[in-house]
Amino acid sequence: MDIVVTADGSRTLYHAAVGENYHSKHGAEQESKHVFLKSGLQFFLTKDKVSKAAILEVGFGTGLNFILTAEYCMAHNIQLDYCGIEAYPLPLETISQLQYSDLVPENIGLDFQNAYPKALLQETVVNHNIQLQVAHTLVMDFNSSKQFDVIYFDAFAAVHQPEMWSEETLTHVTKFLKPGGVFVTYAITGNLKRAMKALGFTIEKAPGAPGKREMLRAIKL
Ligand SMILES: C[S@@+](CC[C@H](N)C(=O)[O-])C[C@H]1O[C@@H](n2cnc3c(N)ncnc32)[C@H](O)[C@@H]1O
Numbered sequence: 001m002d003i004v005v006t007a008d009g010s011r012t013l014y015h016a017a018v019g020e021n022y023h024s025k026h027g028a029e030q031e032s033k034h035v036f037l038k039s040g041l042q043f044f045l046t047k048d049k050v051s052k053a054a055i056l057e058v059g060f061g062t063g064l065n066f067i068l069t070a071e072y073c074m075a076h077n078i079q080l081d082y083c084g085i086e087a088y089p090l091p092l093e094t095i096s097q098l099q100y101s102d103l104v105p106e107n108i109g110l111d112f113q114n115a116y117p118k119a120l121l122q123e124t125v126v127n128h129n130i131q132l133q134v135a136h137t138l139v140m141d142f143n144s145s146k147q148f149d150v151i152y153f154d155a156f157a158a159v160h161q162p163e164m165w166s167e168e169t170l171t172h173v174t175k176f177l178k179p180g181g182v183f184v185t186y187a188i189t190g191n192l193k194r195a196m197k198a199l200g201f202t203i204e205k206a207p208g209a210p211g212k213r214e215m216l217r218a219i220k221l
Pocket of ligand 1: 021022023058059060061062063064065085086087088089137138139140154155156157
């Protein structure tokens with residue numbers, strides 16, 4: 001896979017078979033911080049006035065969303081339980097070439113590198129605040145006894161992978177979200193809004209990351 005430098009200087013991967021980057025060309029780091037951290041996790045923590053969160057990510061990929069979330073949780077003393085679903089886990093060597101460790105304090109990058117291979121096999125303690133599991137499975141085969149506070153929905157775009165945005169997939173993943181839980185994604189379409197409303201979510205259009213006017217945040221009733 002080719003490495004691409006995005007507009008904010010952070011790197012991403014181009015997936016030739018899918019025909020899409022893993023992150024926005026307008027800025028991988030900016031997109032992750034805006035869509036998932038600020039509009040997802042920070043929104044949830046403020047709304048529920050809590051200092052712990054369980055996050056389910058659909059499409060763990062390079063781990064960028066995890067690393068930036070871990071940095072935030074370390075800085076704000078938030079207990080983080082993070083589970084990423086990933087059908088095609090990337091080798092650690094590929095992830096290392098993206099140099100995401102340069103975006104966060106050194107210990108967080110090292111903790112992630114140590115934890116990632118173990119987290120692919122089982123729930124793993126990353127450090128005293130954080131645990132990580134990367135469920136190596138197709139999203140429709142994912143199962144968990146846990147209920148999560150926030151879903152980071154980071155699938156490839158619907159034009160490339162429509163099945164990830166289908167009612168069937170959305171119904172399946174949102175089963176794992178607690179009432180009052182927050183679902184965020186970088187996109188917003190009529191189909192997505194209709195599907196989330198039908199699942200009993202309150203939907204909000206939030207300002208999008210650079211290069212996108214709007215994104216979707218949905219709260220489970
Ligand atoms: C847009 S990329 C995710 C980017 C990722 N969040 C990151 O920060 O690197 C979409 C991810 O979904 C994964 N994926 C594709 N089809 C899937 C499926 N059916 N089940 C689970 N994961 C899938 C891909 O392998 C890819 O890593």
